[in-house]
Amino acid sequence: MTVSKPNTCLADAVPKQQVRVSINGxxxxxxxxxxxxxxxxxxxxxxxxxxxxxxxxxxxxxCSVLMNGEPxxxxxxxxxxxxxxxxxxxxxxxxxxxxxxxxxxxxxxxxAQCGICTPGMVVTxxxxxxxxxxxxxxxxxxxxxxxxxxxxxxIVNSVAEALGADQGGEG
Amino acid sequence: MSSxxxxxxxxxxxxxxxxxxxxxxxxxxxxxxxxxxxxxxDVLVEANHGGLRYRDFLDLSGLRSxxxxxxxxxxxxxxxxxxxxxxxxxxxxxxxLKLPMLCDASRLVGATQIQARxxxxxxxxxxxxxxxxxxxxxxxxxxxxxxxxRGSRTVPLDQYYQGYRATxxxxxxxxxSIIVPAQPGPxxxxxxxxxxxxxxxxxxxxxxxxxxxxxxxxxxxxxxxxTSMAATICxxxxxxxxxxxxxxxxxxxxxxxxxxxxxxxxxxxxxxSQADYRNEVFHRxxxxxxxxxxx
Numbered sequence: 001m002t003v004s005k006p007n008t009c010l011a012d013a014v015p016k017q018q019v020r021v022s023i024n025g026x027x028x029x030x031x032x033x034x035x036x037x038x039x040x041x042x043x044x045x046x047x048x049x050x051x052x053x054x055x056x057x058x059x060x061x062x063c064s065v066l067m068n069g070e071p072x073x074x075x076x077x078x079x080x081x082x083x084x085x086x087x088x089x090x091x092x093x094x095x096x097x098x099x100x101x102x103x104x105x106x107x108x109x110x111x112a113q114c115g116i117c118t119p120g121m122v123v124t125x126x127x128x129x130x131x132x133x134x135x136x137x138x139x140x141x142x143x144x145x146x147x148x149x150x151x152x153x154x155i156v157n158s159v160a161e162a163l164g165a166d167q168g169g170e171g
Numbered sequence: 172m173s174s175x176x177x178x179x180x181x182x183x184x185x186x187x188x189x190x191x192x193x194x195x196x197x198x199x200x201x202x203x204x205x206x207x208x209x210x211x212x213d214v215l216v217e218a219n220h221g222g223l224r225y226r227d228f229l230d231l232s233g234l235r236s237x238x239x240x241x242x243x244x245x246x247x248x249x250x251x252x253x254x255x256x257x258x259x260x261x262x263x264x265x266x267x268l269k270l271p272m273l274c275d276a277s278r279l280v281g282a283t284q285i286q287a288r289x290x291x292x293x294x295x296x297x298x299x300x301x302x303x304x305x306x307x308x309x310x311x312x313x314x315x316x317x318x319x320x321r322g323s324r325t326v327p328l329d330q331y332y333q334g335y336r337a338t339x340x341x342x343x344x345x346x347x348s349i350i351v352p353a354q355p356g357p358x359x360x361x362x363x364x365x366x367x368x369x370x371x372x373x374x375x376x377x378x379x380x381x382x383x384x385x386x387x388x389x390x391x392x393x394x395x396x397x398t399s400m401a402a403t404i405c406x407x408x409x410x411x412x413x414x415x416x417x418x419x420x421x422x423x424x425x426x427x428x429x430x431x432x433x434x435x436x437x438x439x440x441x442x443x444s445q446a447d448y449r450n451e452v453f454h455r456x457x458x459x460x461x462x463x464x465x466x
Binding site for chain 1: 177178179180181182184208211212215216218219220228230232233258281282283284285287288370371372
């Protein structure tokens with residue numbers, strides 16, 4: 001692909017665009033610059049700071065949210081691509097003050113330490129719910145969520161309990 | 172962390188393929204090409220780190236009904252739509268049965284979150300010499316379907332790369348699908364191996380995608396595709412030729428295959444690995460592929 005010349009006619013004001021998106025079950029219509037990251041729109045515009053920023057390049061998974069039911073890195077999603085999609089963030093998991101089974105399991109097993117990776121871990125784990133997975137399969141599916149504190153055992157045990165799976169592995 | 176001014180970035184999101192092609196044609200005429208957006212797993216990394224060279228994008232995400240998904244044709248070929256993600260392929264039971272090497276490659280692209288967003292067409296067009304899916308596709312004799320307002324054409328993937336990060340796609344063209352032909356042989360012919368720093372979230376230091384067919388005991392046909400061994404993903408025809416007729420891996424045969432490799436590939440030292448390591452590991456991967464695909 002060739003490198004484009006800077007498009008000088010695009011001064012500094014690309015108009016905002018309308019993006020219709022469901023966030024944690026609530027339909028919202030946003031007026032936003034199209035290339036802004038979903039991560040920033042969640043945290044800044046929508047006051048949903050539970051989703052964290054780690055690496056900003058899709059490696060650490062701290063910003064994981066569910067997009068149409070699948071975990072994605074919110075730092076790699078331009079908001080325009082959220083048009084007509086369903087986004088679930090960590091804030092949407094607990095229902096009526098009752099924690100999601102994954103959240104309860106993290107509490108029980110000490111699955112969180114510093115907490116930065118936790119929302120992303122919990123969101124990815126919530127996506128795994130209703131599947132039969134062993135500890136190795138859980139680890140594979142969590143491989144896009146990096147934790148620098150726990151050594152993962154407590155996290156895998158938390159997820160395994162939430163899934164009703166055998167808790168395997170020393171880490 | 173992000174250093175670009177979002178207010179200066181324009182994104183057009185058409186809902187019909189014809190509109191997208193119209194825009195591409197107009198931009199090509201005025202020599203103001205746009206960058207295409209599909210899964211954004213490469214473009215947004217550039218953007219987040221301030222390396223964005225484009226300010227003008229054409230987002231394909233509104234074209235899912237025309238470019239999404241995958242389908243198996245009656246002749247057994249697989250048509251991978253331009254917006255088909257790795258996780259869509261991994262959720263397809265037939266793909267697991269018929270194209271295990273492509274599934275292996277897909278499972279090793281980044282991790283779960285990247286597999287949910289990244290597309291095969293994006294991986295092919297991004298033209299990284301360290302790509303994961305493109306070499307597997309090349310070893311499976313896949314072809315790229317391109318479309319523009321002028322018409323359609325098909326380019327075999329092994330002719331698609333024209334230099335470092337350069338592809339055969341013209342600026343008014345769009346990849347509409349990637350076609351993987353029906354594989355005539357058993358799946359035991361397929362071999363995919365990526366060597367990186369760790370199992371997931373790794374970029375390939377050296378990789379081999381191969382298909383090795385035997386007639387009786389001897390190798391009758393081979394596809395040997397190298398990753399991170401040259402400026403582009405490439406078939407190594409010298410090694411393919413050297414494999415023909417091989418039954419057992421005696422020392423002489425190994426030496427001959429190694430010589431063919433060194434004559435064809437000159438990998439470099441870079442931030443991820445070294446030329447000597449790449450040469451040695453690639454040779455061992457070829458030996459492993461030969462051994463593993465032995466009936």
